[in-house]
């Protein structure tokens with residue numbers, strides 16, 4: 825499925841990059857910019873980023889389920905990952921609202 829129409833990136837390509845990043849460090853926090861940087865792409869309109877965040881969370885959960893990490897480790901990490909993305913999402917919304925008001 826095409827996720828990023830600006831760069832023609834599919835969900836399978838994104839999942840593969842996330843898995844490669846997790847193979848390097850399975851406890852790192854992955855953001856859409858890091859995924860796109862690894863693909864030598866960059867966000868243009870960034871409209872796909874919320875979907876990329878969902879794919880990051882889902883792929884990371886599946887990765888750790890396969891890896892047999894302890895439930896405590898997974899719960900703690902996934903909580904931090906979801907909180908991190910939620911804070912970024914809120915900051916993006918606030919930034920867009922401010923720039924909209926300024927215009």
Ligand code: FES
Pocket residue numbers: 827828829830831866867868869870871872873
């Ligand atoms: S849809 Fe991905 S950057 Fe525009």
